[in-house]
Amino acid sequence: MIDLSIYGSCTLDQDGCVTCGDTAIPVRVLEVHGQEALCEDRLGQRALIATDFVVPVAPGDVLLVHLGVAIARVKEASR
């Protein structure tokens, strides 16, 4: 399994300066619920993330999240 840290060191509770915008949290999708997905960061912390801009997503996908919104789905996702 890919180490999420290679997409950045931020985690759901330590996400740097959010206004900078050049920070994003790498997370792995656990469950998909409509336009939201339950995701887990590298420390095992979980949050519901809006996936409107990266659909379709599936469990196992790696997303980059900024302010609770996924802005990218990473190429090496395991799907």
Added chain:
Amino acid sequence: MRYVDEFRDPKLIRALADEIARLADPGYHYRIMEVCGGHTHAIYRHGIKSLLPENIDLIHGPGCPVCVLPMGRVDDGLSLTQYPDVIFTAFGDMMRVPGTHGSPLEYKARGADVRVVYSPLDALKLAQENPDRHVVFFAIGFETTAPSTALTIMRAKALGIRNFSVFCNHVLIVPAIRAILDSPDMRLDAFIGPGHVSTVIGCRPYLFIARNYRKPIVISGFEPVDLLQSMVMILRQLAEGRAEVENQYSRVVPWDGNQAALRAMADVFELRPYFEWRGLGFISQSALKISEACAEWDAERRFEIPGVRVTDPKAAQCGEVLKGVLKPHQCKLFGRECTPEHPIGALMVSSEGACAAYYDYIHRAAAVAD
């Protein structure tokens, strides 16, 4: 590479540092700008500067939206707290940013209903929970942050939530780079391009830097190997007389960006004719406002905004530092009157500001060593 250790591998780092030393012309003084505050911090956190030859100077760019926001806009936003039904919401990063009559946190201490939200979606939720109040969200950030504001307004529209509006301060990175390139007191050889901003806008918007200004730009990741490899790519371009947009961070950044996010931004925002940037002055088409189609969620249309203009404290040289003309420690106030505990300029307030980075990684370290 699949593991973070590989991006911090000492052997690979040494090999890249050697390659940089080989490529750099010892008779030339390089000035390379890292546009984004996240890169500035990564450079200091990982000690990248110490691996570069002395004739490579890294210049810190304008990549912190809090730092480039003029104090007048903070005052304008905070003027909305005078309305008794308004709940003023902003990111935690904004809370200590000083306006003329205090920061949002100080307004809160004086009794204004100021609340920290993590995301604009949380501000919208607050509006749903408080139907008899009006929630204003103070939006700020570059193109990575703007999609979340766009999504929030789209949801407010879809759900018919009308007690919510956005005071929009979103700015665009490309016009800022253009303003720096046009600045007469600035000499730059190349750029390290922003990583996560580029996941949204892609690489195409940077083409003018290579084509019109003949400067290389390499979009970079944030690990030591990423930054050093980007430096190698830049030096190779310079050595070979090329000026191209290259994407070192291809594991994250697609060439065309995130089309869904860009479409949402196009629906919700429109370009302002001009916008004032601290240190850079007025830059045309450099910021976003809420579009006509979403006017109902635009705080600037719903409320009377005073349009305050404030000059920066004269002694603080934020503008020169923002443009890269001065290094943070060359400002007269740095580390004395202006510290992260008692910031005078915005570059010290924001954790991504160049002054805060210098203070944390160099000034404090030197003080501990003493």
